[in-house]
Amino acid sequence: MKKKLLTLLQLAIGAGLITFFFINIAHSGKLGEFKNAMHSAAGNWQFLAAGILAYILCILLCTTRWVLLLKAQNVSLGFPRALVLYFIGLFFSSFMPGSTSGDIIKAIYVAREVPDKKTEVVSTVFIDRIIGLVGLLILAVVTMIFRFQFFLSYPQTRIALGFNITLLLGSIVGFFVIFRHNILEKWSFFSRMEGQTRLGKIITKAYSAFHACINHPGVLWKTIAISTVNHVVFILCSVLLGTSLGINMSVLDYLTVFPVINAFASIPFTPGGLGMREGAAIFLLGALNVSTSNALAVSLLIYTSTLFWSLIGGIIYIIFVYKTGYDARKEMEAVEE
Numbered sequence: 001m002k003k004k005l006l007t008l009l010q011l012a013i014g015a016g017l018i019t020f021f022f023i024n025i026a027h028s029g030k031l032g033e034f035k036n037a038m039h040s041a042a043g044n045w046q047f048l049a050a051g052i053l054a055y056i057l058c059i060l061l062c063t064t065r066w067v068l069l070l071k072a073q074n075v076s077l078g079f080p081r082a083l084v085l086y087f088i089g090l091f092f093s094s095f096m097p098g099s100t101s102g103d104i105i106k107a108i109y110v111a112r113e114v115p116d117k118k119t120e121v122v123s124t125v126f127i128d129r130i131i132g133l134v135g136l137l138i139l140a141v142v143t144m145i146f147r148f149q150f151f152l153s154y155p156q157t158r159i160a161l162g163f164n165i166t167l168l169l170g171s172i173v174g175f176f177v178i179f180r181h182n183i184l185e186k187w188s189f190f191s192r193m194e195g196q197t198r199l200g201k202i203i204t205k206a207y208s209a210f211h212a213c214i215n216h217p218g219v220l221w222k223t224i225a226i227s228t229v230n231h232v233v234f235i236l237c238s239v240l241l242g243t244s245l246g247i248n249m250s251v252l253d254y255l256t257v258f259p260v261i262n263a264f265a266s267i268p269f270t271p272g273g274l275g276m277r278e279g280a281a282i283f284l285l286g287a288l289n290v291s292t293s294n295a296l297a298v299s300l301l302i303y304t305s306t307l308f309w310s311l312i313g314g315i316i317y318i319i320f321v322y323k324t325g326y327d328a329r330k331e332m333e334a335v336e337e
Contacts, residue, residue, distance in 0.1 A: 017275025051240030135227025
């Protein structure tokens, strides 16, 4: 019951935010501007299609990153199989509440593929998420350094600067904890847990799996590099979608504000970041003289492009279940309970 209530709450928040934005546009008399922007996107269908189709590069990059992490655990899942599971995870992330739903479903499926290394392979799914965050942070920090004066120029960008700094400091503390290999040994609480409980053994094993990944020759830097490139590609997809709408903004401006927008959208308050991304886009793009209507339009197109590939993942999921006869949804529900 609690799970269902949480689902309804998250859906209500996302739908409520989108409704709020449209009501504001309608009250300001700019609903026609939003319609014109969408007509412009349809007219510039080449850019629109390119922006949506280019997202497949992000999927391929993320799958490659995950395969490298699996290899660090001496698991050869194979790129085609990993790609199938990644698509399935993408489907669940978009259509189930919270971005971790896709991670859980991937973890369940990959654990079934390699039953003798369940903890290790499940850990790679969440390590993959951490490495993805590192890539986003690197991109955000680089743009923050090179465009520091820009961030100080407007109230919106000063808040974005504060958000970046807070995220960076919080991440440094978090990474300090997880990167220290002997941290669990120093905390007697974890030592007792390891010796007395099954959960303690799992935590220790997962922690060791994490360090096996980051200490594997070249894996850490390769996966971080892939993550950074992935975020750049995703922003370039946004550039194409924005161009289809007729938004006059440089690639550098996209690279400056969209890491913040994407970080805010990744907060799992709503399914797929719906409403969160739009709010951040309206707030930040306003500093670049992008109208509320155009900011909302480009954000919704970005969301639509991810939904398109998520639906492809849904088709792959149906085929996968039909061929294997195994549906991990029940196990996922048990894990989340």
